[in-house]
Amino acid sequence: MTQTPAQILLLDDDAAIRTVVAQALRREGHVVQTVGTLGQLRAELRAGIPDVLVTDVVLPDGDGLEMAATLAAEHPDLPIIVLSAQNTLTTAVRATEAGAFDYLPKPFDLDTLAFAVRGALARRRHAPENVAIDSIDASLPLIGRSPAMQDVYRIIARVVATDLTVLVTGESGTGKELVARAIHDLGRRQRAPFIALNMAAIPRELIEAELFGHERGAFTGAAHRSAGKFEQAAGGTLFLDEIGDMPMEAQTRLLRVLQSGEFTSVGGARLIRADVRIVAATNKTLAAQVQSGQFREDLFYRLNVVPIALPPLRERRQDVALLARHFLDQAARDGLPHKSLSAGALALLEAHDWPGNVRELENLMRRSAVLGRDAVIDATDLSGALGEARDHAIAPADPDIDGAVRAWLRRIAREQPGTMEDGTLYDRLIAEVERPFIEAMLDRHGNNQLRAAKAMGLNRNTLRKRLDELGIDPAMRAYLTEK
Missing domain, CATH: 3.40.50.300 (P-loop containing nucleotide triphosphate hydrolases)
Structure with a gap:
């Protein structure tokens, strides 16, 4: 579907720059209006807000960055691209602090400006606040307002x-x-x-x-x-x-x-x-x-x-309803029965922890579209599937394993306290547990890699890769066992 041409407003006190930039943006298919002063800009804004504003900094009747900060506060969904001949770090920082979408030092390449405008339009067109909850554009690659x-x-x-x-x-x-x-x-x-x-x-x-x-x-x-x-x-x-x-x-x-x-x-x-x-x-x-x-x-x-x-779904629960409706609409476009969600069903979805994240939600919605008996999916339809997932997620650990993990954490806290919050604990624990687990499974299956891999639910090549990386030699283990 062809998109409506974007409305670009260009503010620069140099007539030659206005002409060259406007021509380049029009070749991109945009509708471009140009002005040379802040006063002219205000008059244009009273007539309507453009899709993107491109502005210089030093202007005959004021400061473009001060104007940008005011506009960013009044119209937070208006992307502003700042152009400036003052190519200093201070100017770049001021542009960022003013809420500018991008900052381009002069002289700039016209292709670079064209790409910046495309990025600004992409953000504006795909911004969640511009998407109605009941009319989600199926072409959006990502969905969420959080x-x-x-x-x-x-x-x-x-x-x-x-x-x-x-x-x-x-x-x-x-x-x-x-x-x-x-x-x-x-x-x-x-x-x-x-x-x-x-x-x-x-x-x-x-x-x-x-x-x-x-x-x-x-x-x-x-x-x-x-x-x-x-x-x-x-x-x-x-x-x-x-x-x-x-x-x-x-x-x-x-x-x-x-x-x-x-x-x-x-x-x-x-x-x-x-x-x-x-x-x-x-x-x-x-x-x-x-x-x-x-x-x-x-x-x-x-x-x-x-x-x-990317945040897990449990950290963006306000997106669950938007995503669930999107997946139901998508299922209907794929030929499955069209379903909607009751308020109780939405509440149940938003309370779930989603260990499988967005993929788990998508699978549940497609399954509900097929198996749901009525046009409206209610909490009863979902409680069974979500209950199974919740029970699986919170199943109590074996007391011995639980004690070992807690002892390991206490040792780390005692010997390496600076690493308790550095984001590495999960991978470090898995690394310590993986080797004895694999060795125990090899022992259980007579060092037969194929049987051990099948029992663990791994591809044989994946197991072989991990054996190499961990330095485990099944042949040597078999020899030592025989001895």
Whole structure:
């Protein structure tokens, strides 16, 4: 569907700049009105508020930043882009404090301004406060009115006009790939491919070939040349999901690509330019993995240029009703029966802790659309499913395990008190528990990796990867057991 042309109001006292900038923005399809003074600006604003205001700082009849601060307070949904020949840190800080969406020092590139305007329009058009709760635009990649999601929107709006590397963190089911797609779809690479690769789903011996491609004969079974994800995503965005599961050797090669902008395929010698934007995601704490030696520190800093932390659904409960209705509407568009929610059902949804986050809510709404007997889903329809999830989530721990965990926490608090609030405890505990757990399961299954993996619910390749990383040798364990 074609969007209505955006209304851009440009304030600059230099007539030549007004002409050049207006022509560039009109070529982008916008409707541009220009003024040269604050007085003329006020007159235009009385006639109507534009979609974006672009303003200079030093004006014949006043200060553009003071005006921007006033407008930001009166019209918080109006994106303001500040232009200034005073290219100092103080001016940039003042622009930010005034509530400006972006700040561009003069002279600026017209393409840069065009991208800034696109980012401002994306934020305005997709801002939750502009979306009616009963008429959600199905094209929106992300939904939510909560302050936590507003912070996410603000970061996305600022990075879409750049090629900066983004690291998205958050629990499983929070929508990390949706953030990556939003950054791609709203950015300047939107016409090029978006390629996603899940590191946890690929055997470690194939990851480098998946990323960088391979030449014919590079390894057994390589009957022809194959392009990797970097080549497939040329000009676009490469989304590296579950980056925390990337093997160390592949981390090294990825780091070299990020540093040099070039790579070679497996078995190849020709340098290939890596013309992609990288968005990575993980549900792990990479800082803790760096401390434990599982993730390269230099790669972490290369990826963590723009961090975006997605909040779990339990921290944005005011978004639950909006999301639930959206998923029911989406289910109806997919051919399922159209359902609505009673007030009691909404209250029950908002009280739930959602361990599976947005994905759990989506699955519940689709299931309710199919199994619900009436057109209105009430609390009775949901209580069974939510009760099962709640019982599972709060099932009491074995007393021995509970005591061991509490003893471990007491030891950390006593010996390393400074680490109790540093965000690494979960990964550190898992790291300590994982090794004895895997060894116990190997013992239980006679060091047979296939049977042990099946019993643990793991893919055999995943278990083999963890054995290598933990330095566990099943063959040696079997030998010692026999002895």
